[in-house]
Amino acid sequence: MSTVYLIGAGPGDPGLLTIRAKELIETCDVVVYDYLANADFLDYARPDAEIIYVGKKGGDHTLPQDQINALIIAKAKAGKSVARLKGGDPYVFGRGGEEAEELVEAGVPFEVVPGVTAGVAAPAYAGIPVTHRDFTTSVCFITGHEDPTKEESGHNWEVYAKSNSTLVFYMGVKNLPMIAGNLMAGGRPKDTPVALVRWGTRCNQESMVSTLERVAEDAEKRKFAAPSIIIVGGVCSLSNKLAWFEKKPLLGKGVVVTRAREQASELADLLKDMGACVYEFPTISVEPLDDYAEVEQAILSLGGVDWLVFTSVNGVRFFWDQLAEAGLDSRALGGVEVAAIGPATAGELRLRGVNPDFVPPKYVAESVVAGLLERGVQGKSVLIPRAKVAREILPEELARAGAKVRVLPVYETRLAQQDPDEIIDALSAGKIHAVTFASSSTVENFFDLLPLETMRLYPKVRFACIGPVTAKTLKRYGLNAHIQPEEYTIPGLAAALAAAL
Numbered sequence: 001m002s003t004v005y006l007i008g009a010g011p012g013d014p015g016l017l018t019i020r021a022k023e024l025i026e027t028c029d030v031v032v033y034d035y036l037a038n039a040d041f042l043d044y045a046r047p048d049a050e051i052i053y054v055g056k057k058g059g060d061h062t063l064p065q066d067q068i069n070a071l072i073i074a075k076a077k078a079g080k081s082v083a084r085l086k087g088g089d090p091y092v093f094g095r096g097g098e099e100a101e102e103l104v105e106a107g108v109p110f111e112v113v114p115g116v117t118a119g120v121a122a123p124a125y126a127g128i129p130v131t132h133r134d135f136t137t138s139v140c141f142i143t144g145h146e147d148p149t150k151e152e153s154g155h156n157w158e159v160y161a162k163s164n165s166t167l168v169f170y171m172g173v174k175n176l177p178m179i180a181g182n183l184m185a186g187g188r189p190k191d192t193p194v195a196l197v198r199w200g201t202r203c204n205q206e207s208m209v210s211t212l213e214r215v216a217e218d219a220e221k222r223k224f225a226a227p228s229i230i231i232v233g234g235v236c237s238l239s240n241k242l243a244w245f246e247k248k249p250l251l252g253k254g255v256v257v258t259r260a261r262e263q264a265s266e267l268a269d270l271l272k273d274m275g276a277c278v279y280e281f282p283t284i285s286v287e288p289l290d291d292y293a294e295v296e297q298a299i300l301s302l303g304g305v306d307w308l309v310f311t312s313v314n315g316v317r318f319f320w321d322q323l324a325e326a327g328l329d330s331r332a333l334g335g336v337e338v339a340a341i342g343p344a345t346a347g348e349l350r351l352r353g354v355n356p357d358f359v360p361p362k363y364v365a366e367s368v369v370a371g372l373l374e375r376g377v378q379g380k381s382v383l384i385p386r387a388k389v390a391r392e393i394l395p396e397e398l399a400r401a402g403a404k405v406r407v408l409p410v411y412e413t414r415l416a417q418q419d420p421d422e423i424i425d426a427l428s429a430g431k432i433h434a435v436t437f438a439s440s441s442t443v444e445n446f447f448d449l450l451p452l453e454t455m456r457l458y459p460k461v462r463f464a465c466i467g468p469v470t471a472k473t474l475k476r477y478g479l480n481a482h483i484q485p486e487e488y489t490i491p492g493l494a495a496a497l498a499a500a501l
């Protein structure tokens, strides 16, 4: 029999998963998760892990609790380790206690991994510390939705009302008028601050502050719905002063990242850090060539090369893969001068112990040509390892300037196999504010995958292009690059988006 792990997956921000939880998702045979557990975590699971969604959103229980329990027990008895992911903390209104009892009864070994509970995290992300010496000496976690089959309420509203405790309600939005009414009837002052935080810690977090007297009406007006945490008490008055998360420049903005999956993370991470809701839609897939005979031959004759010019991170990676295939390493470049077209490519070289001799101040082919000319590239032999199909301007200009140029394809890019449905759904729900393009081929592939006519239905969506060449490609589709950075880099692109949106 294997162990079942009852794991708190935190309130939504992927960074709030514990290290122990991640380790277990990475190693368990079965991962069982529900509505409130961030589905991004499934990426950590083993490729061969069995992944089971058991639902639980308001009314639409995908699997009733007893069947969830039976399923988990059956898997454990079949010798499979089970990671049972629950939103927040498993023992805070997560029915984790009941699941653990069932496991004990079935004789299945289990462990609990506490998680960051929404009742603490959502207020923290909204600028509200649940305790503060100036306001309260205690905090109370309360269900705002008691089991409707219970005959007598377990709540003692008088006690809640008369204490100076911060009250944190889970599952309470629908019952807000009742909650506020009972607290006022029990003696909490009408002007007690109350806050609501919806989708706390996620890129779509929203919050509002009101008073006991007005909160039901205010929440109704603002259409606040589940999942929300309700916080009652003086600490809510700090939210303005201590707000930080909702100040992020791209909070709530949906941004599409179209780069190849292998390359998307830098831009995606920068955007997420600025608060954006990132939609990864890789339009390019980066693939090795079918045949590396030409590369092998070129590597063996590196002795005759004066300059190696790398135009992309992938160029560096695939070139080094082939060096390794030939039983060589960075030392093979000992006598060669090396140029990188931009800081990311330069960084990739440094990872391999090569500090580039030249990185142009502006990250376009034209600027590389000018810089290399200054460094006396005339009459020299230049090797450019790069994608099979790429812009010809760099080799052409260098050749025109008198260099002996050889282009060496080391990888190829293809149109990614992508289903545009998720993006189209998000567009029609008004969730997407911008689409980013980091190269001309991402533009071309994007419109191969998603019809231009569909895109035209959403004229408010902004297009962000990394530089003038990409913007020109977009123009061919009759679309303007509304956002363009001054510096043609990924950080530049992210900063320009933040400024524009």
Ligand code: SAH
Pocket: 011, 012, 036, 086, 087, 088, 089, 090, 091, 092, 093, 094, 116, 117, 118, 119, 122, 169, 170, 171, 172, 197, 198, 199, 200, 201, 202, 226, 227, 228, 229, 230
């Ligand atoms: N075990 C969970 C709570 C499950 S009960 C935990 O410890 O956080 C479900 C309720 O939790 C929701 O109705 C809502 O009140 C609250 N909740 C969960 N995630 C939330 C989030 N990201 N933002 C606001 N409230 C959340």
